[in-house]
Amino acid sequence: MSFDSFSEFLAMGGHGLYVWSSYALGLAVMLGCVLSPILTRKRLITEQQRRLRREEETSS
Amino acid sequence: MPRWFYQLASPRWCYQITGRLLPGFAIAALLLLMIGTVWGLAFAPPDYQQGNSFRIIYLHVPTAYMAQSIYLTMAIAGAIGLIWKMKVADMVAKSCAPIGAALAVLALATGAIWGKPTWGSWWVWDARLTSMLILLFLYLGVIALNSAIESESTAAQSTAVLALVGLVNIPIIKYSVDWWNTLHQPATFKVTEKPAMPPEMWIPLLIMVIGFYCFFAVVLMLRLRNEILHRERRTSWVRELLLQMRG
Numbered sequence: 001m002s003f004d005s006f007s008e009f010l011a012m013g014g015h016g017l018y019v020w021s022s023y024a025l026g027l028a029v030m031l032g033c034v035l036s037p038i039l040t041r042k043r044l045i046t047e048q049q050r051r052l053r054r055e056e057e058t059s060s
Numbered sequence: 061m062p063r064w065f066y067q068l069a070s071p072r073w074c075y076q077i078t079g080r081l082l083p084g085f086a087i088a089a090l091l092l093l094m095i096g097t098v099w100g101l102a103f104a105p106p107d108y109q110q111g112n113s114f115r116i117i118y119l120h121v122p123t124a125y126m127a128q129s130i131y132l133t134m135a136i137a138g139a140i141g142l143i144w145k146m147k148v149a150d151m152v153a154k155s156c157a158p159i160g161a162a163l164a165v166l167a168l169a170t171g172a173i174w175g176k177p178t179w180g181s182w183w184v185w186d187a188r189l190t191s192m193l194i195l196l197f198l199y200l201g202v203i204a205l206n207s208a209i210e211s212e213s214t215a216a217q218s219t220a221v222l223a224l225v226g227l228v229n230i231p232i233i234k235y236s237v238d239w240w241n242t243l244h245q246p247a248t249f250k251v252t253e254k255p256a257m258p259p260e261m262w263i264p265l266l267i268m269v270i271g272f273y274c275f276f277a278v279v280l281m282l283r284l285r286n287e288i289l290h291r292e293r294r295t296s297w298v299r300e301l302l303l304q305m306r307g
Contacts, residue, residue: 002105009102015113018177022170023097026119029166030275033159037282044289048302051293 069146071288072297078281085277092271099264107261116174118265121248122272124167127195128230130160130276134202135227138220148284150216151291153223154206155283159276161199168192179243187236188244191229198226212291 003009012019100118107114134156141149171189172182183189202219209215237246248265249255255262292298 002103012112012115013106015111015177018113018173019101019115022116022119022173023101025169025173026123026166029162033162033275033279034282036158037279037286040286041282041289044286045302045305048289048293048298049306052299052302 069144069148071148071151071292072295074148075285075288075292078285082278082281085274085281089271089274089278092267092274096264096268096271100268104261104264105258110178113174113177116170117248118268120167120170120174121265122268123163123170124192125269126272126276127160127164127167127192128233129273130156130163131195131198131223131226131230133280134160135220135223138216138223141216142220147291148288150212150220151284151287152280153216153220155280155287157199157202157206157219159279159283161196161203163272163276164192164196164199168196184243186242186244187240188233188242191233191236194229195226195233198222198229201226 010016010020096118101115104115104118106112134153137149137153137156140146141153168189171192175184176182202222205219205222206215209218234247237244248257248262289298
């Protein structure tokens with residue numbers, strides 16, 4: 001462990017704002033990268049299933 | 061051409077294999093990134109000059125590497141699509157652009173945040189910074205071109221050409237710190253030399269780099285699968301898949 005206490009860890013020797021804002025931004029961008037295609041997949045599947053159902057109704 | 065090359069060309073096969081590979085890569089990415097972050101933030105020793113602000117390196121260097129590696133992946137996939145008219149390669153190239161753009165933004169932003177306490181400025185027109193900004197613009201150009209052209213095959217061809225022309229920027233980024241010796245510090249890892257930092261500093265960095273490669277693989281596969289589902293929506297195998305999901 002490079003720090004003696006949790007408050008020192010948060011302070012990062014006076015550079016806390018820079019370090020923590022970098023990592024917060026990193027987490028946000030990476031979550032966005034993962035969530036965006038997952039939501040797109042959900043939307044794609046609902047759309048296509050709706051289309052399938054429509055086709056079944058018109059053919060029967 | 062070997063058999064796997066033809067298999068790669070089949071969207072259905074790609075959809076199935078990525079489905080099987082995804083969980084492993086997701087777990088590896090999560091573990092490596094968590095270990096690397098905790099190690100880098102809490103256990104690595106502070107830098108003797110920069111103190112604790114240097115810990116931004118564990119995010120900045122991997123994202124900058126990825127922005128360039130993803131560009132290379134995009135250009136190679138684009139070239140394969142151009143030469144062999146392989147649809148899956150076009151889809152890979154298209155899927156790469158938004159991921160690369162996001163990581164280029166992250167590399168530039170963490171660099172700016174790191175620059176403030178270290179150089180006293182958020183931004184300088186240093187060669188490394190400028191060439192990275194051009195990389196981001198290349199990604200944005202590819203994304204814009206892709207969405208501007210209606211026909212999928214024309215869009216793929218044009219973006220592949222743009223990506224290949226932009227490839228000239230990659231060696232400029234790499235050697236910018238050697239050719240123009242300005243503010244940005246030289247490379248952390250070199251193939252021929254031992255890193256200038258102690259192992260307890262560079263091992264977590266290496267873990268983060270590998271973690272980010274796995275992360276890229278995960279997001280690329282997620283995007284590629286969506287692209288396949290969308291373009292193959294009229295085929296019988298996607299129809300069967302949809303029927304199975306309905307249960």
